[in-house]
Amino acid sequence: MKNIAIIGIGNMGGGHALAIHYGTGYTDWQIAQIINPDIEAVTTDISKKLKLVGVWDIDPVRREWAEKEGMHVYSGEDELFDDPNVDIVLIALPNHLHCHYACKAMRAGKHVLCEKPVTPTSAELEEILKVSKETGKVFYPRQNRRWDPDYLAMKKIFDEQPIGKPLNLENRIGGGGAAGPFGWRAVKAYGGGMMLDWGVHLIDRILQMDKTKVLQVACQTFNLNGPDKNGEYVDEGFNLRLVFEDGFNVYIESGAAHFDSPTPAWRLTCEKGIAEAEAMTGEGAKIIKPAPRDPNFVRDFASLPTRKPTVMRGEGKPWFPPRGGNNQEEPIDLVIFDRNSLYRNLVNCIEGTEEQIVTGEQALRVLRVMETALKSGEMGGIAIDFEK
Ligand SMILES: NC(=O)c1ccc[n+]([C@@H]2O[C@H](COP(=O)([O-])OP(=O)(O)OC[C@H]3O[C@@H](n4cnc5c(N)ncnc54)[C@H](O)[C@@H]3O)[C@@H](O)[C@H]2O)c1
Numbered sequence: 001m002k003n004i005a006i007i008g009i010g011n012m013g014g015g016h017a018l019a020i021h022y023g024t025g026y027t028d029w030q031i032a033q034i035i036n037p038d039i040e041a042v043t044t045d046i047s048k049k050l051k052l053v054g055v056w057d058i059d060p061v062r063r064e065w066a067e068k069e070g071m072h073v074y075s076g077e078d079e080l081f082d083d084p085n086v087d088i089v090l091i092a093l094p095n096h097l098h099c100h101y102a103c104k105a106m107r108a109g110k111h112v113l114c115e116k117p118v119t120p121t122s123a124e125l126e127e128i129l130k131v132s133k134e135t136g137k138v139f140y141p142r143q144n145r146r147w148d149p150d151y152l153a154m155k156k157i158f159d160e161q162p163i164g165k166p167l168n169l170e171n172r173i174g175g176g177g178a179a180g181p182f183g184w185r186a187v188k189a190y191g192g193g194m195m196l197d198w199g200v201h202l203i204d205r206i207l208q209m210d211k212t213k214v215l216q217v218a219c220q221t222f223n224l225n226g227p228d229k230n231g232e233y234v235d236e237g238f239n240l241r242l243v244f245e246d247g248f249n250v251y252i253e254s255g256a257a258h259f260d261s262p263t264p265a266w267r268l269t270c271e272k273g274i275a276e277a278e279a280m281t282g283e284g285a286k287i288i289k290p291a292p293r294d295p296n297f298v299r300d301f302a303s304l305p306t307r308k309p310t311v312m313r314g315e316g317k318p319w320f321p322p323r324g325g326n327n328q329e330e331p332i333d334l335v336i337f338d339r340n341s342l343y344r345n346l347v348n349c350i351e352g353t354e355e356q357i358v359t360g361e362q363a364l365r366v367l368r369v370m371e372t373a374l375k376s377g378e379m380g381g382i383a384i385d386f387e388k
Contacts, residue, residue, distance in 0.1 A: 002087040002347050003053040004113070005080050007101060009062045012115055013092030017055055021071055023047025025340040027144075038336045044344040050088075056080045077101075081108040088113055088346070094184040095191025099124035106137040111350050113140045117200040118360075120191035122367040129360045140346045140356065141363040145201040146208055147342065149282035152335035154266050157275040158209050163287055164271030168249040169206070172265050173198055173279050174256070180225040180236040181256045193234035195221070195370050198254040203240075204358075204366045206252070212245040213387035217369060221377030222255070240373050241383070275332065282334065291326035 004020060006013050015027040025046035054072040056079075057063055063073045074080040080089070081104060089105035090113045091098055099119045102112045112132075118141045119125045132139040145151060158166050184190040185197055207214070221235035228234060237255025244250070265279035277285035338344060341357070348354035369386065376384050 001048065002050055002111075002350060003085050004050050004088040004090055005053055005074070005083065005086045006055045006090045006092060007057070007077060007080060008091065008093035008097075008115075009055045009057045009066055010059070010092065013055070013057070013090070014062070014065070016090055016092060017052060017066060017071060018069070020046065020050050020052040020343075021069060025343060036334065036336075039334075039339055042336055043338050044340040046340045046343050049340075049347040050343060053085055054080060054083065081105060081110070086110055087350070091115060095120050095196060096189060098191075099128055102128045102139060103131045106131050106135045106139065109135070109137070111138040111140070111346075113142055113346055115142050116144075116204075116363075117191065117196045117367065117370070118363050119367070120196055122364055122371060125360065125364050125367055129364070132360065138346070138350050138356065139360050140342075140349070141358050141360060142342065143201065143204040143358045143363060143366070144342050146205055146358070147337060147339060148205075148280055149334060149337075150266055150277045150279055150285065151205045151282075152337060153277050153282045153285040153332045154268050154275060155205075155209050156335055157268055157270070157287065157332065161270065163273035163275065163289060166210075166248060166268055166270045168251070168269050169209075170251045170253075170267040171202055171206070172253040173202065174254070179256075180223075181234060186225075186234060187228045187230065188232035188234050189228075189230055192228070194237050194254050194256055195235050195374055199238065199240070199252070199370050199373070200366055202252045202254065203242075203369050204362070206242065206250050207362070207365060207369070210244045210246065210248045210250075212248070214242050214369060215245055215386060215388050216243040216383045217241075217372040217376055217386045218381055218383035219373035219376040220381035221374065235374065235377060238373065238377065239381075242369070243383075245387075277332070282332075285332040285334075287330045287332060289328045289330075291328055 019027040055066045056074045088111045092115045105112050185192045219240040221238045223233045240252040242250040264276040266277040268275040273289035345357045349356040
């Protein structure tokens with residue numbers, strides 16, 4: 001059992017506070033939608049792993065909310081960092097503040113669970129990792145969407161290859177439904193933009209799916225709302241292409257303006273079929289295989305140039321069936337997983353009983369892909385060699 005304190009109890013930190021305070025581990029509504037008894041049966045009881053000992057936020061409204069929920073609210077950040085009762089500090093602040101507070105926490109003798117993106121730049125993460133090494137404290141990136149049902153369904157098809165070798169993957173997600181990112185997410189200096197907000201999750205998962213080198217990164221970014229208050233531009237959406245050493249091709253698309261994500265959110269094309277799933281819940285995840293060919297069907301290519309049309313346009317059977325016409329579909333079973341894997345692993349790796357699953361080095365690689373992608377975006381989307 002470890003004692004945890006949270007700095008920043010807004011949208012995400014507030015979710016963590018409730019999840020840990022009430023011992024459910026439910027941090028966000030998307031996962032909470034998956035109420036499945038088989039998943040609950042294998043899920044770690046987080047009330048036996050983590051105890052919320054206090055929270056701090058500069059916003060008095062958020063502090064009042066926490067008090068009403070029965071949480072202990074510190075008198076200021078220093079009281080939190082000086083509390084000898086705190087083993088772990090969870091950082092759920094705007095992105096540009098993560099590095100400062102992560103280093104401060106580790107120097108105060110605390111382990112750190114840090115919201116994604118752990119930092120806006122790889123240089124800041126390198127500094128954090130140096131402090132983690134110096135102090136011997138665990139730095140744990142909260143790249144939690146590795147445990148989303150949609151991703152797990154696609155990863156299963158990638159790993160087990162029931163429809164042959166994976167060839168390429170498309171993954172799309174929206175991000176807010178507004179005309180662009182809002183609040184601090186719309187300001188470059190605060191670590192805003194869709195690449196740092198959603199790109200981090202999408203890239204992290206793909207790097208855990210295909211473990212070979214990323215040879216090339218190409219990315220187009222767009223900004224529709226103009227400069228932020230400092231005259232800088234955040235990416236309000238991006239289209240990213242990653243080429244892996246084993247030939248796997250990945251296309252990732254995210255944009256603040258299309259929360260109702262274009263469907264399917266996932267499309268994994270393999271040698272013998274396609275796997276599809278919707279975002280977050282993995283609802284309707286399925287394999288689609290073409291119907292077996294008629295063994296007597298012979299396409300008469302030789303006569304094509306001279307052949308006369310035998311039916312008029314609009315009559316007869318179309319030569320090419322409509323999408324889905326002859327396909328065979330099979331559902332992909334929900335992957336049963338411990339939905340508190342990340343919290344469990346955080347505590348167990350501090351206690352030395354489990355290897356750290358999401359590591360600082362993995363987060364650093366994701367940040368380097370994102371930096372390369374944004375650089376490609378600035379250059380109009382040209383492909384940049386990455387781990388060649
Ligand atoms: N892993 C996920 O799925 C996920 C989802 C949402 C957000 N996040 C991450 O969580 C972090 C916070 O995002 P959010 O949506 O909760 O933002 P938010 O704006 O809702 O919350 C941030 C909170 O930090 C407080 N704050 C700001 N400066 C502070 C300071 N110096 N000291 C104390 N409190 C301060 C604000 O008052 C606010 O309550 C970001 O890094 C974001 O990327 C992760």
